[in-house]
Amino acid sequence: MPPAVRLQRAVALIGSFPALAGVDLEVTPGEVVLIQGPNGAGKTSLLRACAGLLPVSSGRAEVLGEDLARRQRAVRRRVALLGHATFLYDDLSVIDNVRFAVRAAGAPARDLGAALARVGLDGRLPRTSVGRLSAGQRRRVALAILLARRPELWLLDEPHAGLDASGRDLVDEMVREAAAGGSTVLLASHEADRARPLASRLVAMAGGQVQGEELVLWGGSPPNTPERVHVA
Amino acid sequence: MWRDAALVAGKDIRVELRSRVATNQVLPFALLVLILFAFALDPDRGFLGQAAPGLFWVAVLFSAVLAVQRSFAIEASDHAREGLRLSGLDPAGIFLGKAAAVAAQLGVLEAVLTAGVVVLYGAHLEGALLLLGTCLAATVGLAAAGTAYGVLAASLRVRETLLPLLLLPVVAPVLLGATKAWEAGLAGHPAQGDPWLRLLAVFAVVYLALGVLAFGPLLEES
Numbered sequence: 001m002p003p004a005v006r007l008q009r010a011v012a013l014i015g016s017f018p019a020l021a022g023v024d025l026e027v028t029p030g031e032v033v034l035i036q037g038p039n040g041a042g043k044t045s046l047l048r049a050c051a052g053l054l055p056v057s058s059g060r061a062e063v064l065g066e067d068l069a070r071r072q073r074a075v076r077r078r079v080a081l082l083g084h085a086t087f088l089y090d091d092l093s094v095i096d097n098v099r100f101a102v103r104a105a106g107a108p109a110r111d112l113g114a115a116l117a118r119v120g121l122d123g124r125l126p127r128t129s130v131g132r133l134s135a136g137q138r139r140r141v142a143l144a145i146l147l148a149r150r151p152e153l154w155l156l157d158e159p160h161a162g163l164d165a166s167g168r169d170l171v172d173e174m175v176r177e178a179a180a181g182g183s184t185v186l187l188a189s190h191e192a193d194r195a196r197p198l199a200s201r202l203v204a205m206a207g208g209q210v211q212g213e214e215l216v217l218w219g220g221s222p223p224n225t226p227e228r229v230h231v232a
Numbered sequence: 233m234w235r236d237a238a239l240v241a242g243k244d245i246r247v248e249l250r251s252r253v254a255t256n257q258v259l260p261f262a263l264l265v266l267i268l269f270a271f272a273l274d275p276d277r278g279f280l281g282q283a284a285p286g287l288f289w290v291a292v293l294f295s296a297v298l299a300v301q302r303s304f305a306i307e308a309s310d311h312a313r314e315g316l317r318l319s320g321l322d323p324a325g326i327f328l329g330k331a332a333a334v335a336a337q338l339g340v341l342e343a344v345l346t347a348g349v350v351v352l353y354g355a356h357l358e359g360a361l362l363l364l365g366t367c368l369a370a371t372v373g374l375a376a377a378g379t380a381y382g383v384l385a386a387s388l389r390v391r392e393t394l395l396p397l398l399l400l401p402v403v404a405p406v407l408l409g410a411t412k413a414w415e416a417g418l419a420g421h422p423a424q425g426d427p428w429l430r431l432l433a434v435f436a437v438v439y440l441a442l443g444v445l446a447f448g449p450l451l452e453e454s
Contacts, residue, residue, distance in 0.1 A: 051318055055452075077320035087315025089306060091251040092243070100243050104236075104319035129250065138310075 002065035004029045004153055004184035005050055009059035012049045019045035021208035022059065027201075029152075032175060032185040034199035036192065042208035043188035044083065047155040050186060051081040064152055077106050080151035082159050086142040090131030094121055094141050097130055101145045115147040119170060135162045143167075143174065154178050154185040160194055172198060233325040240321065240329025245336060247306050254337045258298045262341055265291040266348045280353040285414035288349050289407050293374070295341050296403075297396050299334050300378035304386040313386065313451075323448030327379055331443065335375035342367050359417030362425045366417065369432035370410040376439035377403050383450045405435055 005027040012020040020042050027033050035043045048054040050063050052072040061068040063075045088097050095112060102109045116126050119140040130138060139162050146154065156175070160168045175185050175198045189195035196202070202214040248254045269287045270280060280287075307313035316326060346363075349355045357363060381399045385391040409428040416425030 053314060053318060073320050073322070075320075076318050079318075081318055085311035085314065087312050087318070088310050089243070089247055089312055090309050091247045091306065093250075096243075096246060100239065101315070101319065103239055104316075104321050106320065 001029055002062070003027060004031070004064060005186065006062040007046075007049075007056075007059065008061075010049065010056045010061050011058045012045055012054045012056050014045070014054070018208050019054065020049060020056070023205075023208070023210055025203065025210055027184055027186065029184050030179055030182055031201060032179045032187065032199050033201045033203055034195050035186060035188040035203045035205055036190075037205035037211075041205040043205055044157050045208070046205065047081060047083070047157050047186060047188055050153065051079050051155050052076050053081070078151060079153040079155060080105075080146050080149055081155040081157070082142055082146060083155075083157040084161075086138045088130045088138060088141055091129060093127050093129055094133070094144075095126040097141060098145050098148060102148045105149050105151075107149045109148070112144075112148055115144040116141075118147055119144045120166070136164055136167060139163055140167060140170075143170065147174065150181075150183075152183055154183055154187075156185065156187045156189075158189055158191075159187065160189065160191055168194065233322045233328070236321045236325025237328035237332060240316075240326050241332040241336070242329075244303060244306070244330060244333035248302075248333070248337060251306075253302055254299065254341075258295050258302070258337070259341055259344060261298065262291045262295040262345055263348055265294060266345065266352055270352050281355050281418075284349045284353040284355040285418060286407075286411045287353070288345055288414065289370070289410045291345055292338065292342060292370075292410075293400065293403060293407055296334070296338055296374045296378055297399060299337050299341075300375075300382040300399070301392065301395055303330050303334050303379065304382045304391070307386065317451060323451055324444040326451065327383075327443045327447035328440075330382075331372075331375040331379040331440075334378060335371050338371045338375060339367070342371065355418055357418070358420040359422035359425070362413060362417040362422040362429065365429055366410050366413040366425065366432060369429060369436050370406050373406050373432055373436035373439055374403055376436060376443050377406075380439060380443040380446060380450070383447060406432060409435070 003026045005025060007023045007025045010020055010023045011018055023046060035046060037043055045054055049056055049061065052068055052075050056068055064078050066075045068075060098112050099109050116122060121140055121144060130141060159171045178185055187195055204211045266287060273280060273283060307316060378399055382395060385395040385398060388394055409431040413425035413428035416422060
C-alpha cells in the first residue's frame with residue numbers, strides 16, 4: 001500500500017515566498033500525525049499542499065498514491081480539509097450545504113441526517129440557513145460534512161478552534177474513529193495538550209521545513225499517557 | 233461534467249431562490265432602467281417603440297453584469313470558492329453550471345422586460361420565433377462570457393468595478409446583434425434578423441468553448 005502522503009524536498013510558493021521550503025514527510029495510511037510549530041512555520045501550507053490547493057512547485061508530492069502535480073482532481077475527491085474557513089454558503093440551509101458538499105465530492109448523499117445528529121445539529125437546525133448559525137455551529141456543519149464524506153485523508157487545521165467543550169470532545173472522537181477506520185489524519189494544532197493524545201506521531205515544523213519528528217509508542221489504548229521516542 | 237454542471241447550477245439557483253437577490257434587486261433594477269430611459273427619451277411612444285430593442289438589450293446587459301457579480305459573490309463568502317476547488321468538481325462542469333444558473337436568471341428577467349417594453353414602450357411582438365431565438369442565443373452568450381470573465385475578476389479586490397470594464401466591451405457584439413435581430417423581428421421582417429441571430433449563435437458557441445477550456449486554469453490561478 002502506498003504512503004498516504006509522500007513529500008520529497010517539496011517546495012510551495014505563496015507569491016515569491018517559500019511557504020514550504022523543501023519538506024520531506026512520509027505518512028503511512030491510518031496514522032494520526034500532529035504537526036506543530038510556531039505561527040508561520042508552514043503547518044497550514046503543508047495541509048493546503050496535501051489538499052492540492054497550494055501547488056508544489058518543485059520536489060515530489062504524492063497523496064494517496066496519486067501525483068499531486070498531475071492528478072490533483074482525483075486527490076481532492078479523496079481528501080477533506082477543515083481549515084479556518086468552513087466553505088459554506090450562507091444562503092443555503094444546513095442540509096443543502098451538506099448535501100452539496102457530499103455530492104460534489106462524489107460521495108453518496110446517504111445518512112446526512114445521522115451525520116448532522118451526530119454533531120448536534122438536529123431538530124429544526126438542518127433546515128436553517130447557515131448564515132443564521134453561530135461560528136461554533138458552522139464548524140459543526142463542517143464536521144458533519146467530514147462525517148458524511150468519509151474521506152481517506154483528513155487534513156485538520158486547528159480543528160478545536162471555535163468549538164465548545166462537547167464540540168472539542170466530538171472532534172477527538174471523530175479523529176480516533178477515522179484512524180480506527182483506516183483513514184489518515186494530519187492535524188495542525190497549537191493546543192498541544194488537547195491534540196497530542198490523539199497523535200501517533202508528532203512532526204515539528206519551522207521556516208517551512210520539517211525540523212524533527214517524534215514517534216508516540218502507546219503504553220496502552222489511547223488516550224493513556226504515551227511514551228515518546230525522538231527520531232529526528 | 234454534466235452531472236457536476238447540474239449540481240452547481242442547482243446550488244446557485246437554490247441560493248438565488250433563498251436569498252431573493254435576483255428578484256428583489258436585479259429585476260427591479262432592470263425595470264428601473266427601462267422606466268428611466270422612457271423618462272429620458274421623452275414619453276413619445278413612437279420613438280420609444282423604435283428604440284425599444286436597444287433599450288431592452290442595454291437593460292439586459294447591465295442586469296447580466298449584476299447577475300455575474302452575484303454568481304461569484306456567493307463563492308467569496310467563507311472561502312466557498314476554495315471549497316469548490318477542493319471538492320474535485322470538474323472545472324468545465326462548474327463553468328457550465330454557473331453559466332446555466334446565470335442564463336436561467338436572465339431568461340426570467342428577459343420575460344419580464346419583454347412585458348415591460350410592450351407596456352411602457354408600446355412595442356408589438358412580431359416575429360416571435362426570431363425574438364425567442366435571439367433571446368436564447370444572446371442569453372447563452374452573455375452567461376458564458378460573463379462567467380468566464382467573472383472568475384477572472386472574482387479574486388481581485390476591485391472586482392466590482394473591473395468586471396463591467398472587462399465584460400461590457402467583450403459583449404458589445406451581443407448588444408449589437410441582439411438589437412438588430414429584435415429590430416427586424418419587431419418590424420415584422422424576421423429574415424433580416426437571421427444573420428444577426430447567426431452571429432449571436434457563433435458568439436455563444438465560442439464563449440462556451442472558451443469557458444469550458446479556460447475556466448479550470450482561471451479558477452486555480454485567480
